[in-house]
Each structure stands twice: as C-alpha cells, then as structure tokens.
Amino acid sequence: MCLGVPGQIVEITGNTALVDFWGVRRKVALDIVDEEVTVGDHVLVHVGFAIRRITPEDLAETLAFFEAMTSADLEGLAPDARTLGTGKVEGAP
Amino acid sequence: MTRPPVEFRDVAAGRALQARLERAMSRATRPITLMHVCGSHEQAIARYGLRSRFPGNLQIQMGPGCPVCVTDAPEIDACVALAQCGVRVLTYGDMLRVPGSALSLDDARAAGARVELIYAATQCVEIARATTEPIVFFATGFETTAVATASVLLSDPPANLFVLSAHKWVPAAMEVVASSPDTKIEGYLAAGHAATITGYGIFESFVAKHGKPVVVAGFEPLDILSGLVLLVKQVLEGKAAVVNAFARCVSRDGNVRAQDALFRVFRHTDGDWRGIAHVARGDLRLRDEFAAHDATLRFADELATATPPALRANLAECRCGAIMTGLQSPTDCPLFGKQCRPEAPVGACMVSTEGACRIWHDHGAAAAGISR
Numbered sequence: 001m002c003l004g005v006p007g008q009i010v011e012i013t014g015n016t017a018l019v020d021f022w023g024v025r026r027k028v029a030l031d032i033v034d035e036e037v038t039v040g041d042h043v044l045v046h047v048g049f050a051i052r053r054i055t056p057e058d059l060a061e062t063l064a065f066f067e068a069m070t071s072a073d074l075e076g077l078a079p080d081a082r083t084l085g086t087g088k089v090e091g092a093p
Numbered sequence: 094m095t096r097p098p099v100e101f102r103d104v105a106a107g108r109a110l111q112a113r114l115e116r117a118m119s120r121a122t123r124p125i126t127l128m129h130v131c132g133s134h135e136q137a138i139a140r141y142g143l144r145s146r147f148p149g150n151l152q153i154q155m156g157p158g159c160p161v162c163v164t165d166a167p168e169i170d171a172c173v174a175l176a177q178c179g180v181r182v183l184t185y186g187d188m189l190r191v192p193g194s195a196l197s198l199d200d201a202r203a204a205g206a207r208v209e210l211i212y213a214a215t216q217c218v219e220i221a222r223a224t225t226e227p228i229v230f231f232a233t234g235f236e237t238t239a240v241a242t243a244s245v246l247l248s249d250p251p252a253n254l255f256v257l258s259a260h261k262w263v264p265a266a267m268e269v270v271a272s273s274p275d276t277k278i279e280g281y282l283a284a285g286h287a288a289t290i291t292g293y294g295i296f297e298s299f300v301a302k303h304g305k306p307v308v309v310a311g312f313e314p315l316d317i318l319s320g321l322v323l324l325v326k327q328v329l330e331g332k333a334a335v336v337n338a339f340a341r342c343v344s345r346d347g348n349v350r351a352q353d354a355l356f357r358v359f360r361h362t363d364g365d366w367r368g369i370a371h372v373a374r375g376d377l378r379l380r381d382e383f384a385a386h387d388a389t390l391r392f393a394d395e396l397a398t399a400t401p402p403a404l405r406a407n408l409a410e411c412r413c414g415a416i417m418t419g420l421q422s423p424t425d426c427p428l429f430g431k432q433c434r435p436e437a438p439v440g441a442c443m444v445s446t447e448g449a450c451r452i453w454h455d456h457g458a459a460a461a462g463i464s465r
Contacts, residue, residue: 065319
C-alpha cells in the first residue's frame, strides 16, 4: 500500500496523467503533485496520485551523491553531505 | 520510465559502501543498533541481500514502519462489522488478510460480505458514482496514502462515498520508540516517501529532543547503504543531526500542496496502534467539515451494536509489538514460521508484504535460522 513507484508521464488529460511504469501503464491523479508536470516528466506515485516531480537534475545529482559516497574521504569528517559533490543534499550539520 | 534505475543498484558501488560501513564499524567500541521506519526499507534490505553483509556489530531493526501491521484489531473489527452488515467495502489489497480480534476482512468476504480491493484512491470515486448504495472506503496507511484520501475528499466526491479512516502519522510512532526507556536505538533511517510529503524539517525537533541522528533515505540499495554510512558516522562521532540522503524526492519543507490537502481533511487524534498501544497524535481522523463522508457517523448505529468479537487463540504469544518497537526480531518470536505463517498469520507483521515477519519469512530467515 505505502509503495512509491517512479514512472514516466506519457499523456496528460485534464488533471489525470497516463504514466508508464516500466511497461505497465496506469492513470494517475495530478491533484497534489508538488509542481507542474508535462509529458516526459518522471513522477513518484503513491496509490494513484503523483506526489513528486523527479527532474533529470535530481537523478544526475543522485548519481553524483553515490559517486561521492563511494569515493570521497569521509573518514574523520562530519557527515556534511553538502561536501559530497551534490550541492543538493541538505540539512547536514 | 522505460527501465529500472540500474545505476542505483550498481554492484561495485554497493560493495564500496558496504566496505565503508565495515571500516566504520571496525572502529566502534560497542555494538550499535539502528532503526529504519519503513516496510519498503526492509523489503529492499531483504531483496538485495544486504542484511547478511552488514557488519556483525551493527544491528538494523525494523520499526513501526508498516501501516498494515500497526492498524489495530478494533479498527479491523469495525470494518468487518460494517461488511457483515451488508455494506459494500473497498480497501487496499494488503488489508484483506490482516487479523482483527476474531476475523479478517477476507474471512468476512469468504462468508459472503462484499469486500473489494482497489489500488488507487481515485477508484472509490468511480465505484461510488456507478451506484446509489453507500460505499465505505476503509482508508489505511501513513502520510503518503492519507494525502490521496484527502485529495479524493476535496474533489467533490459523490454523497454515497464514506471514509472509514485508519490513517496514521508515522513521526508520532518514532516519538514512542525514542521515548521508551528500553530502547537501544542510536539512530533512525527515516522513510523517504513519507518525508517526500512532510519534508525532512519535521525531524529537526525530534533530533533536538532525543539527541539521536536521523537520516532520510530512499529505497534503492545504494540509497540505504549511503544512509547507513551517514548514520553510523554520526553515532561514532557523537553527533546528531537530520541529514537528507534522498534529495531527488525530499526537500526541507516537503510537498506543501499535499500537506495542505492532508490537514484540510484530517486532524491528529491520539490512537492505539497494534502492538505499540497508545500513540499520542498518532491517528489521522476526518475533520468535522467532512462529517457527511465520515463512515463512523453514517454507520454509528451499526458500529455501536456490533458484537465484540471473541479473541483468537495464540494472540498472547504474538511478539508483533516488541518487533515493531525494535526490541525483538521476527526470529525471537516462538510462533514465527511455526503457528504463524503467511498462509495462517497470527500477527499482522506476518500478513503484509511490508511486515518484518513476512519479509523475513519470504526471504528464508526461518529456514536459515538468521537471528539478527
């Protein structure tokens, strides 16, 4: 039930999007998504509602974060995620 | 998305993070116990075999992160009672087999009650529009599904749609765990999707109050391993802060539009969670403005006159409560894999695919004798 699945919007009609989940297509409500979305956007979906637009920049920054997590010298450092190359990971001490 | 995000499951990166975790824990002078608060975290840990590779002195407990499991027996009983009165009930699939005091919704359905499954909250509108009879949506889950229920109620739903809310607010249960005098938990891996709604800022007061770090993490193997590395570092260095390791979905303020919908429809109430008992401000119930769609008001007579069900046997031995508060693991329960199995569950944790017992059972913990 509390299963979040990312998918890609293939069509928008009014307040409803047709979203492709790796081959499975479902109608998704856009009433509470956090920002405006268009065809081609990726969204995170819970029980038929999009709750977040996931931008290509977000995905690139995640890969940079993983790269930093696996290669940067974390030893002895505070877990300051802002130094881990993403500039997007917030809230570190 | 035309393919799964394989980069987030990269084996070499996973091994590097696992080695980093191992190195960090080799400096620990005591065992460390951390808690994650999401069934999807446990599923990913099991599915990708992470648990068997965790350092021996690092224990990862699953907390009260399964909304199906924490739905209390009286909440199931109320819905079963309505179904037995002949009311047509809709709910999410994982609620069907959760045991109430005596019966599950599946038992009621087998005896002729009309209980139907939906996978999207919007379906209950379509179903209600197609009929004039009352439809009850048994609405369960944490913040992520509560916003969907809220959105349905804000979109001028048909008058014959009634919501029986068992929605719950997960930060309230983290508060219960952290306040328990028996707790060994030194840090929390918070659920990334719930935080997509609430924002990570919601954990700042928790960290300030309890002095324990919180890292918000996603659900791919590299998300979880990165989150654990950042948690262990904080614990070893005696630091406590909120760190967001799921920035592709989570911001400090979260999805404000969804929060607005949530709190226009729901208010916090104190509630009883299965196995955990009283959780202050843990339940989400409909505000008075939505009384016309409140199943507890529409069917007040039916609910008041329902016969209190007799308790099932075995319930006293069930360890769901200790498991959901991180005090014990599924294999500590005397019923696990014996009297309590997926096809014959005693406790709720064995029912849902998000429950710790079910996940451990499905991934062979009973056969392998894994004890941590």
